[in-house]
Amino acid sequence: MAERPPRRRRRGNAVASSEPDINYAKHLGGPDPDGFETCFISQEIGDGLFSTKEFMEGEFLLEYKGELLTEEEALERDYSSWRHHYQYFFQWKGRTMCIDAANYTQSLARYANNSRPSRRSCNCRIRKIEMNDSVHLGIFALRDIQKGEELRYDYNAKHTLNAGGDRNASDTGGVQQASEVRGVQLAPDFGGVQQASDAGIVQQVSDAGGAQQASNAGSVELASYATGVQQASDAGGVQQASDPGIVQQAPDAGSVQLASDAGGVNQASDSGDVQQASDAGGVYQASDVGDVQQASDAEGVQQVLDAGIVQQASDAGVVQQVLDAGCIYQASDAEIVQQVSEAGGVQQASNAGGVELASYATGVQQASDAGGVQKASDPGIVRQAPDAGSVQLASDAGGVNQASDGGDVQQAS
Numbered sequence: 001m002a003e004r005p006p007r008r009r010r011r012g013n014a015v016a017s018s019e020p021d022i023n024y025a026k027h028l029g030g031p032d033p034d035g036f037e038t039c040f041i042s043q044e045i046g047d048g049l050f051s052t053k054e055f056m057e058g059e060f061l062l063e064y065k066g067e068l069l070t071e072e073e074a075l076e077r078d079y080s081s082w083r084h085h086y087q088y089f090f091q092w093k094g095r096t097m098c099i100d101a102a103n104y105t106q107s108l109a110r111y112a113n114n115s116r117p118s119r120r121s122c123n124c125r126i127r128k129i130e131m132n133d134s135v136h137l138g139i140f141a142l143r144d145i146q147k148g149e150e151l152r153y154d155y156n157a158k159h160t161l162n163a164g165g166d167r168n169a170s171d172t173g174g175v176q177q178a179s180e181v182r183g184v185q186l187a188p189d190f191g192g193v194q195q196a197s198d199a200g201i202v203q204q205v206s207d208a209g210g211a212q213q214a215s216n217a218g219s220v221e222l223a224s225y226a227t228g229v230q231q232a233s234d235a236g237g238v239q240q241a242s243d244p245g246i247v248q249q250a251p252d253a254g255s256v257q258l259a260s261d262a263g264g265v266n267q268a269s270d271s272g273d274v275q276q277a278s279d280a281g282g283v284y285q286a287s288d289v290g291d292v293q294q295a296s297d298a299e300g301v302q303q304v305l306d307a308g309i310v311q312q313a314s315d316a317g318v319v320q321q322v323l324d325a326g327c328i329y330q331a332s333d334a335e336i337v338q339q340v341s342e343a344g345g346v347q348q349a350s351n352a353g354g355v356e357l358a359s360y361a362t363g364v365q366q367a368s369d370a371g372g373v374q375k376a377s378d379p380g381i382v383r384q385a386p387d388a389g390s391v392q393l394a395s396d397a398g399g400v401n402q403a404s405d406g407g408d409v410q411q412a413s
């Protein structure tokens with residue numbers, strides 16, 4: 001773990017809004033420092049910014065370079081809608097100002113994506129740096145950052161949203177009690193709603209953030225804080241959804257009921273019946289999810305395919321590339337699970353720690369506090385294994401019953 005940086009005395013007159021004793025002048029205006037690279041993530045998100053070395057909590061990372069504009073100047077710009085994606089709005093000296101990075105294609109900071117709604121993906125923050133009666137924006141590490149992490153900060157939708165671009169809302173059906181849409185109109189803090197057509201009956205939608213190309217949304221009732229909804233079509237009957245975060249390309253989502261804080265759901269298709277999902281974090285590329293019931297705080301779930309029946313999953317941490325998971329029941333606090341494939345029937349797994357590259361884990365029951373399990377394949381039927389310590393390179397483990405406090409098991413085959 002990297003050490004915290006020593007606090008330094010202020011040498012210049014550049015100050016960040018809440019840490020006035022650090023000199024930032026040397027960071028501003030010059031070329032970007034080493035330690036970062038951009039990488040394509042997906043068609044929907046586009047590129048992202050990644051670290052190529054470790055950074056310490058509080059460390060200055062990059063300047064968000066661009067043109068400093070007033071709010072009026074920024075909104076006047078006749079960009080196609082995507083170019084507004086690089087405008088960051090903030091308050092300065094009692095006015096709304098904007099740093100517009102649209103023309104700064106070589107500046108790395110503009111490739112940092114939004115952490116919202118997943119709280120766990122947020123590892124940076126953006127802050128004002130005042131210098132020589134002007135203002136800059138800097139991206140700072142919110143915690144220690146490891147090499148290879150994607151860098152994300154909370155865009156703070158109310159500042160970054162803008163009304164520009166298209167304002168062609170037509171056939172919105174019955175929109176009731178929506179006001180102040182900034183750009184599109186009559187929705188409270190609706191952000192940038194663009195090209196919404198045939199939205200059916202939308203009632204009491206508030207703080208919808210940037211909804212783009214929503215068509216045939218069916219009956220949406222009581223949706224609030226729906227930031228960043230893009231290309232949602234044929235969403236069926238969505239009722240009482242609050243804070244669904246960023247939903248992209250969700251066609252045929254079936255019946256979603258009582259979903260709250262669903263985080264960033266990207267490319268969800270045919271998700272069947274989702275009931276009572278709350279705080280699901282960032283779910284990416286979930287397809288054919290079957291029946292998801294009572295999932296809460298699932299945070300960063302990526303590339304979940306054919307998950308079968310998931311019931312009562314809570315605090316699943318960061319789950320990546322789960323394939324053919326079969327039936328997962330009552331999984332809680334699973335932390336970091338990567339590349340789990342064909343997991344069969346996983347029941348009552350809790351506090352699984354860092355599980356990486358586990359495949360064919362059929363029939364895992366009542367595993368708790370499994371510690372760091374890496375590269376386990378074909379472990380057969382594992383029952384009631386609490387506190388299994390660090391298991392590495394275990395393959396074809398057969399039937400393990402009632403193993404407790406297993407310490408360090410390495411290369412068991």
Ligand SMILES: C[S@@+](CC[C@H](N)C(=O)[O-])C[C@H]1O[C@@H](n2cnc3c(N)ncnc32)[C@H](O)[C@@H]1O
Binds near residue numbers: 044047084086111246
């Ligand atoms: C400042 S740019 C970030 C870099 C961008 N991904 C790119 O390829 O240039 C902001 C835009 O990236 C996309 N974006 C950022 N955060 C996202 C997220 N959490 N989920 C999906 N798209 C996101 C949105 O299109 C947003 O308007």
